[in-house]
Amino acid sequence: MMLTMLCLTLVVFFMVNLEPNLTKLALSQMDMRASRADQENWLERNGYRQPFLVRYGQWIGVVKKQPIINPETGAATARFSFCDDPTEPVYSGILQGDFGCSTKFRTRVADKLFPALGATGTLMFWVMVTMVPISLLIGVLAGMREGSRTDRSLSVASITTTATPEYVSGVIFTVIFASWLGWLNGSAASATRAGVNFYNFTLPVMTMAIYGTGYIARMTRASMVEVMTQQYIRTARLKGLSFSGVVIKHALRNALIAPFTVIMLQFPWLLTGVVIVEVMFRYQGFGFTLVEAAGNNDIDLLLGCSLVSVFVVLSTQLISDVGYAYLNPRIRVQ
Numbered sequence: 001m002m003l004t005m006l007c008l009t010l011v012v013f014f015m016v017n018l019e020p021n022l023t024k025l026a027l028s029q030m031d032m033r034a035s036r037a038d039q040e041n042w043l044e045r046n047g048y049r050q051p052f053l054v055r056y057g058q059w060i061g062v063v064k065k066q067p068i069i070n071p072e073t074g075a076a077t078a079r080f081s082f083c084d085d086p087t088e089p090v091y092s093g094i095l096q097g098d099f100g101c102s103t104k105f106r107t108r109v110a111d112k113l114f115p116a117l118g119a120t121g122t123l124m125f126w127v128m129v130t131m132v133p134i135s136l137l138i139g140v141l142a143g144m145r146e147g148s149r150t151d152r153s154l155s156v157a158s159i160t161t162t163a164t165p166e167y168v169s170g171v172i173f174t175v176i177f178a179s180w181l182g183w184l185n186g187s188a189a190s191a192t193r194a195g196v197n198f199y200n201f202t203l204p205v206m207t208m209a210i211y212g213t214g215y216i217a218r219m220t221r222a223s224m225v226e227v228m229t230q231q232y233i234r235t236a237r238l239k240g241l242s243f244s245g246v247v248i249k250h251a252l253r254n255a256l257i258a259p260f261t262v263i264m265l266q267f268p269w270l271l272t273g274v275v276i277v278e279v280m281f282r283y284q285g286f287g288f289t290l291v292e293a294a295g296n297n298d299i300d301l302l303l304g305c306s307l308v309s310v311f312v313v314l315s316t317q318l319i320s321d322v323g324y325a326y327l328n329p330r331i332r333v334q
Contacts, residue, residue, distance in 0.1 A: 081307070120274050
């Protein structure tokens with residue numbers, strides 16, 4: 001995981017610090033009519049013209065950050081005064097808990113990033129609480145009797161929801177529940193200011209949950225169909241056990257092994273899904289912050305968001321592998 005994170009952050013750091021991004025950053029921090037020489041002076045003064053590996057090492061925290069030296073007085077000053085950057089060479093990077101300075105919000109990245117992560121964590125929690133039980137129930141009901149009317153109906157509904165992206169279902173839900181019926185007309189942006197309630201939080205949760213529900217339900221159905229044809233299920237039925245007892249005691253646990261992996265892989269998808277949903281509903285979370293950072297060339301904030309994304313993806317992959325080995329009795333770690 002550490003090696004993968006190192007490689008991915010190196011690639012992201014390189015792409016974020018391409019010349020067009022640096023030029024836009026300099027223009028955003030200066031007069032938009034600043035000359036090319038003024039832009040170059042600003043980039044040089046703030047350390048953006050140092051060698052690439054030196055800057056990457058400073059961001060990671062293995063190379064000391066250098067303050068700005070005033071050419072006239074020779075005094076050392078902070079790069080960004082609104083972040084209280086050090087005025088002497090120090091190790092100050094990711095390893096030391098310093099994610100850098102947000103040039104858009106004019107504060108430390110950590111002060112902007114972690115509250116946004118908390119807001120998105122609340123949203124993701126309720127999406128999972130809504131999505132997982134419903135999708136598992138649909139998948140089990142569809143897979144219990146393959147080819148039945150119930151199976152066909154639930155399968156069509158699952159495919160329909162999976163084929164509908166968030167930006168379409170979000171608009172549909174907004175038109176139906178907020179515009180026509182007037183039930184859910186609370187602003188989602190107020191959820192981060194006045195607390196989460198039913199009126200300002202339901203539409204974002206519905207929009208994200210409806211897409212993933214169909215996918216997990218289809219995977220659960222396929223796994224349930226496979227388990228129901230196994231020999232030990234037939235043996236249990238021949239012993240006189242009821243159909244519901246066979247499903248609950250014998251089929252369900254084995255059928256949930258594959259969906260568990262799919263459920264864990266929903267977390268990386270949720271990180272991309274929240275970008276669309278949070279911007280659509282003005283929810284001040286991780287996705288909204290990521291879009292703001294990208295749109296304003298906020299390099300340090302964009303790097304912080306990328307680091308969090310990489311960590312979440314790799315962590316959920318690890319949990320998925322370990323959990324799969326725990327649930328499946330045929331897999332043992334030697």
